[in-house]
Amino acid sequence: MLVKEKLSNWLLKEKENALAFLQKTVQEASTTGNESGVQKIVAQKLEEIGLEVDLWYPDGEELAGHPNFCASRTDFSQSPNVVGIWRGSGKGRSLVLNGHVDVVPEGDLKQWDDHPFSGKIIDGKLYGRGSTDMKGGNLSLLLAIQALKATGTTLKGDLFFHSVIEEESGGAGTLAAILRGYKADAAIIPEPTNMKIFPAQQGSMWFKLTIKGKAAHGGTRYEGVSAIEKAAVVLEAIKELESKRNNRITDPLYKDIPIPVPINIGKMGGGNWPSSVPDLVYLEGRIGVAPHETLEEVKKELEQYVMRIQDPWLNEHPVSVEWFGAQWLPGSIDPEHPLMNILIRNYEHVRREKPVIEASPWGTDGGLLSQVGDTPSIVFGPGxxxxxxxxxxxxxIEKILEAAEIIALTIYDWCGGSSE
Amino acid sequence: MLVKEKLSNWLLKEKENALAFLQKTVQEASTTGNESGVQKIVAQKLEEIGLEVDLWYPDGEELAGHPNFCASRTDFSQSPNVVGIWRGSGKGRSLVLNGHVDVVPEGDLKQWDDHPFSGKIIDGKLYGRGSTDMKGGNLSLLLAIQALKATGTTLKGDLFFHSVIEEESGGAGTLAAILRGYKADAAIIPEPTNMKIFPAQQGSMWFKLTIKGKAAHGGTRYEGVSAIEKAAVVLEAIKELESKRNNRITDPLYKDIPIPVPINIGKMGGGNWPSSVPDLVYLEGRIGVAPHETLEEVKKELEQYVMRIQDPWLNEHPVSVEWFGAQWLPGSIDPEHPLMNILIRNYEHVRREKPVIEASPWGTDGGLLSQVGDTPSIVFGPGxxxxxxxxxxxxxIEKILEAAEIIALTIYDWCGGSSE
Known part of the structure; x- marks a missing residue:
């Protein structure tokens, strides 16, 4: 029997167990600070599969000294990272498989048709916060490893399975795994891409612009300067900057993306009384960072652009720019990288169609892996x-199994697998 | 001795007492709900001067049934209104003198050089919240009445001195005085006009516009519709509407006013996350109402204008318009009204220059007096x-005394005064 058939058959038989496992991990509502339960389940699973397991509590104080540390906390004493290690026999290419277990909050409960952490299965779909982002993807990784083990595969290169915390809050979990030495020749991250393959990932940063005006009574508003009117001028400039930045992008990975690296103004507020001319407005936004850019370059470009807005009032009362909150490094791998070729080939094997290959519109831990961990990363997942x-x-559910099969074959080819 | 000289001399002698009285009334920090202390002082003063005094607690439940009632409370059980009545001998023209005792809150204490209710006198100025708006103006009224009484004047027409609550919160005090029957052939309101004479006063209303968008991730912002971008379109339309409305105004009273009836956007907010396309933005503003307009006409014009913005998204997702909070009726008197002529003549007597005659950029209780009380009103005061x-x-301080003299002479002429 061919490896492909063996893996495919094994996965089919394992389906029910796998779904029960996914339900269990979704039901562990692993929002920030609550990752311990799910990480212990993952660690146990990795042991059962036969991997060496490293479960540790990242040292926040130590991490905080790293220039790419970005988190709203430094206490990870309840939030373990887990890495499963499959040592190769030697002389093979190593691989990181990276997935995060933290999930964003469930939000407004009234908008959920069922309990947000139900894990309920209806019509081939498994529901719950974290199912798509990204416990389903993590399950594909585990199934891939398990299938290879179960079918008696040995690997030449090392395989590291990162089960990390903090992706949704700045990537401190992956940073901790990198700094602990879990790097490799390349990585796959099964974030929810709709089965698209993303060899490049947009980075991003948050900024806050503060715009001053001059207060006056609304009945004599001509005696003041409206910070809301001046904010409209700034919004116009931001759109121009967005065009300018995107016109520079010629990478064919972006050819079907209307705005490769958007600048989004997500929040705005100002003024405090209907009858007063508002003297302060803030805008909060996100600027996309192209894979070839550094965060510093992009910061400088936005700061300078805002500084040069042609407006006499703003020239005398410059817009202030702050960089706050989260930052995601862009990530990338050469589209001609051998791992790309292997992944595409196996994708075509399993799905009998060509994959969509694009750049992702958002950052992932692939930025840290690529830039800090020197581990070029592909993002590809079933969510x-x-x-x-x-x-x-x-x-x-079907996509989880397809992704598992594609990834299993890719590990086999990349890490130099051989079957009993 | 001429009446003018007698009044002038009496006022000069009374100055020290008058300032002590003003300090006392300013020190009574009569913010909303705390008007009782100052009203009792005023009532006592009116009795001393020899007027009939009506002090009563407006019935909020009853007032609330009136179409022009506008207040954030209906309990006035700690907030008396006071009217002082000087009955004329008959067949003369009657006059209302109207001033409010409520003051706006002191705001940020750090921005005050002294205690906000100090009443301190430095270099001819008396300081404190309410000194200009409008206890100084009220003092001019009291001094005018007192001077006339002290110099043995009798009047043909009735004189009503309104010492009202709630002007800063929608005019319920003046409404209560009108409904209790204290109306007259005309009125003078000494709001702080810098000694300008305002035969017309701008009314105003507050509105809230809610603009919808469509949420999306900021990295694919082209999949959403930014409510902030759509708000910019609405802001543009509001400016057009403002131009259109102001281009219609030909009244020479507005000739030196850059924007006779401005539309001010005073507050704005929306969106809740830098990385999300904002799906809801609100704008809160104030629209000025010209003396010849009704509130209903203006509401309709703004609602229709906003409805007709040429924008496909907004046509499918119409901007919602709410009218909330305070409303001030516009007020006016014919610029050729005999009371105007008398006031101008006495102004020129006392100040030896021509007055500035304009329309006010804000509403006063003159709107209610003109439109509900059928008492055409002039706004003129020392603040x-x-x-x-x-x-x-x-x-x-000098302006208070000048205004007192001008008003005393005006009462004398209008109400048919005669001297012993």
């Missing part, structure tokens, strides 16, 4: 992009 | 417009 972070999040 | 509602509010 449904549109329901990540939304009510009634779900994942299609 | 400093620019410091009303601001830290370090003050009034120039």
């Amino acid at each position: 449904v992009t549109a329901v990540a972070h939304y009510p009634n999040e779900y994942i299609e | 400093v417009t620019a410091v009303a509602h601001y830290p370090n509010e003050y009034i120039e």
